[in-house]
Amino acid sequence: MAIEINWIRDDASLARHCAEWQRLPYVVLDTEFVRVDTFYPLAGLVQVGDGSRAHLIDPLLIGDWSSFAALLENPAVVKVLHATSEDLEVFQRLAGALPVPLFDTQIAAAYLNLGFSMGYSRLVQELLGIELPKGETRSDWLQRPLSATQVSYAAEDVLHLAEVYQALQAKLPQDKNAWVLEDGAELVANQLRVTAPEDAYRDAKLAWKLAPAQLAVLRELCAWREREARTRNQPRNRVLRENSLWPLARYQPDNLVSLARIDDMHPKTVRQDGEFLLQLIKDAAATPPHSWPAPLPEPLPLEASALLKKLRAIGQREAERLDMAPELMLRKKTLEALLKSGFPNGPYQLPESLRGWRRELMGQALLDTLAGQPPGEQA
Structure with a gap:
């Protein structure tokens, strides 16, 4: 059976469809993106299902996302997604908005004891008896034109997701349905919680082992890495590897040879940022004791x-x-x-x-x- 696909490739068409979707009780959403060498996901496709048709939005051609943002934030329209964490980043980057209320079908499956962290294909098989073809998730979603296989895969995703949602709704008692939405709201709240670069050191490996003077160095290293990752749009480990942070703060090298010997230190980092890092370490180590961070709590014994x-x-x-x-x-x-x-x-x-x-x-x-x-x- 041929899948009915509606392409949305301009702002006016997106606004028109969003106005129609605003009147629905729910929409199903999915995204396809590329995130290999970047800090932020690069959106290649946004899929919307209205329960009967698949709508494919080409984000490379859309300039005005305000109508889509209004849809995401409309409390009267439930937004249905599966395993939504990375999709939330895509929506935030594209539209500056997040989906509320959010119904995550992976979470709903766990509330029905079908399985925890259940993959989409397995959930479709479990609820609908449909075996999906192998995914295209690792293909290049920024290429144009997209292949027929990519288009079919993306469209089928939201068509089946609508059926999955209906099947879950039929099984979920009212209290558990409310809990699924409560957990969805928590996912959105977590996405909105942005850790300040100056606080990133708290999550660094083994940071609790460092004395306050060393934590002052770690704090500056982590803050610099966080800001640079965002500015350069590169993964954090591409800027400065996680496993190098603790030994840098612990041993505080003062020359390029010592810096290059630090655990897991990439030669490119030494060449590109070595002198800057040495100065950053020196300056952080010279800060007065009253500005040092407090010791971090040790792990539980x-x-x-x-x-x-x-x-x-x-x-x-x-x-x-x-x-x-x-x-x-x-x-x-x-x-x-x-x-x-x-x-x-x-x-x-x-x-x-x-x-x-x-x-x-x-x-x-x-x-x-x-x-x-x-x-x-x-x-």
Whole structure:
């Protein structure tokens, strides 16, 4: 059966279609992009499904994305995507907007205990009994013209995604549907949280091992790397490799020979930015103590692992009770943040990252377990 495809290749056509989509209860969305040598994804195609047709927007020909931004931000139209994290970056770059409300079919599948982080092809097979052809995700989506295989693949994606959404909606009870949308809102909120370059050092490997004077150097190195990656539109590791950051801050080389000997230091970095990096390290090392960052918290000790296991078991029990994928329940980072708030003797505080239905259902049980009483019993 031939697929009906509608190409959108100019601003007026996009505005006209967006006005029509604004009246729908939902639209399905997908993107194809290239991200090999760049910091930002390069959009090659945006697909929109209205439940019956596939619309392919050529981003190389669109100059005005305001109508599409209005559609993304319309709270009356549910935006349906699958495994949406990188798509959000594409929408933010193209339209300066993010999809709300967002229904991620991969998350919905986990709420129905079909599987966690389920691939799109497998979900289509599971719900629709359709075996999709091998994907074109690694092909060149910036080439023009696109191949017939690429076009067919992109169009089929949104046509089947609409059917997947309808099948999931038929199975999802009202509370779980609300939770899927809650998690979608969290994905959007995370995309909007931009870490300041000056705070990037907090996420560097082994940063907790450094003294405040060394952290001052690491802070400047990470901030420079973050800004340069964005300015040059290159991956962070192309600017300065992750594994070089800690030894640079620890040993603080003062000449090009020493710099070149740093772990995982790329020769091109030494040639292109070596002198600058040496000066940056020297200047950062000379900053007064009052401007140094505070020491970073150490990882949890081994003796916390038994307690971590107990806390994870609370999520496991709730997952079984609700017939959901256990990975949905309590994220490891959340449990570690909870333990770090008071380990080993308390008192403990629920972290800000434990929000919504998870906090409501499991927050008190977590605190009770840490206080040494069985979940649900009053002190």
